[in-house]
Amino acid sequence: MRALYQERGWRVLVAALLVLTAMAGTVGWTLEKGQMPLTGPPPGITAWRADRVSGVVGNLDGAPVSLRYEANARALRLEHSEQRVRSVNPTVPPAGRARARELAARYSALLTPGRQILAFDPRGRGQLAEVHGDLGRARHVSVIVPGSDNGLSTFDRSRDAYSTPSGMARSLHRAAGNGIAVIAWVGYTTPTGLGPDAATARLAAAGAPRLNRFVTALPTVDGAPRPVVFCHSNGSVVCGLAASGLAASELVVLGSPGLWADSVADLRTRARVWAARDDSDWIRKVPNVEFLGLGHGRDPVDPSFGALRVPTGQVEGHTGYFAPNTESLRAFAEIATGSGTVTGRPPTDREAS
Template sequence: MQRGKPGAGRPVRTSRQVRALRQERGWRVLVATLLVLTAVAGTVGWTLEKGETPRTGPPPGITAWRADRVFGVPLPDPVRDPPSAAREFFAALSEAKARALARRHPGVVGNLDGAPVSLRYEANARALRLGRSEQRVRSVNPAVPPAGRAQARELAARYSALLTPGRQILAFDPRGRGQVAEVHGDLGRARHVSVIVPGSDNDLSTFDRSRDAYSTPSGMARSLRRAAGDDIAVIAWVGYTTPTGLGPDAATARLAAAGAPRLNRFVTALPTVDGAPRPVVFCHSYGSVVCGLAASGLAASELVVLGSPGLRADDVADLRTRARVWAARDDSDWIRRVPNVEFLGLGHGRDPVDPAFGALRVPTGQVKGHTGYFAPNTESLRAFAEIATGSGTVTGRPPADSDAP
């Protein structure tokens, strides 16, 4: 092919032609946006739910915490102070005083970024026991309507499941639909740390359901740790309000924008072993929208998105992240049929597996559907384990034009 100067051989367009092309592009975007709505409705059902109210404020018990002067000084504030303030505060306390504080304020200490991990586990176990007792009383209270008593029994059962010996609950907020984070592995000693950020319909009730286990946050985390080995800690993080169903909340970035600062703070506060790399963050489905908005401030070494509707970015450079970016999407995933546009707040932009986006591709052999990426014996899980530990043969490859969806 003969090459000349840039632009050589291209027709010169008049201003009228340029305006016509711009108008045509505008119509294409509008049509594509309508296709987003049509594809979602026809593929998985458009849920006309009332918009979710994001939980973004301080943890339960904050009023009593801020008023407490047990040590003659203000306690570290979980919203106003950086996680380093909590870290320094507890480093100066004796173990007895720290545990006493966790007993007095389990809701705050259990969710306090920067507090010792073991203390957070202890505080959240106490908060769960208190919550279970309250729900058991409510479940037999004749003054509570039957539906309320049934809900109380269900909540008590969920709390009991999280209190199973050996579980390490790093965050727990029972308000609303509930938020929770669980650690798999020894976070204080692990040479590698990964965080999994799930998508729609994840909350306290769906955190570790038995049906379709590898689609749940805890199931994904357990599967990754089994594949990656004992030298890793994996955290299942449902620390933001996720969309319910695939309605307006899933099509916009409103909930993702509320969750992104929470993810940044959480990851920044994670303890790391000296010399260990920064955490690897895996983002599934709508969780990748959260990660895309958080990317510029996310303290991650690798950012892996899977089954993504888009990251609200045109390309990797637009994310303004120091992390290496990977993308996985199998042809069997229904999300490939959702047009990747962003218009009037709807849609999430370019598909990250598009060659023009610039992410490294993750192989997806043996993956089935939108939730199969962490299933055993899949190429994606093997690649995830290697990315998480920095080992093995997966190095990624720039996507070729033939890989375009």
């Protein structure tokens, strides 16, 4: 036990030194590399408000699901057409034409029949929400909030599929079976790499109210529980800041650098809180401190935090929690449906070290 506290003390000291170094010598880099988070509704909302169908507003949180799917399909078709034209425009620089071809391919993939795009914003690196399952009739709804380096270009891919937002949602939907809808939500500006945006809560703070609005407006079947929200990596920072207003029944954080809280009680949430982190996950080496705005606070698998522990057998690395045949995926499916035997328990000091 004493050795554990000594190790944590060194982590805090090292983190503080790193922060001071960053403040002393890299302030310009921090300012130059920081992204501007997207705020407010996507472009075109004014037009959608004026374009009423059957007396309801168009592509907005709370609008009928079928209308939102159709609205976003139209927006995707428009963007796809514009990027195809741009990709062969000789007045566009080669790099711009190459980017246009990439975007056209991404939009084409999202327009594949059967895909259900609940939200779409082409600004910046692109933001999306995709539904797996029948959202209008599902007895259980889960939302997955991913971490850094996620946007239009990384929303789904065949390589390392279970590390992508779409792949995580698809895997959970398959594991949980019928009666559930799972939403991959990239509705905030995610950090890129391990730079200053990942070390602070600036982008997460901008994303937290968007997550709250999104979850609150989801349709629910009469008598169904509130949604279950899964938060991976930096996405857990968003969830931690949103927790007090998040309309969730269960809050599950995995591979988390911290929630900007010292305990479950500090989150001020009505949701039951779970935490997962495997020994093979590099995030365990990140110092769990908050110092002058850098860092995200206590490790949620720390026994003193008070979260229930999710088993992580067979998990490999930081992005392996939704991979098939892992204990974590089986536990996630049980938590998502409320039908399993996983009861959770606070982790021991040995497990959290």
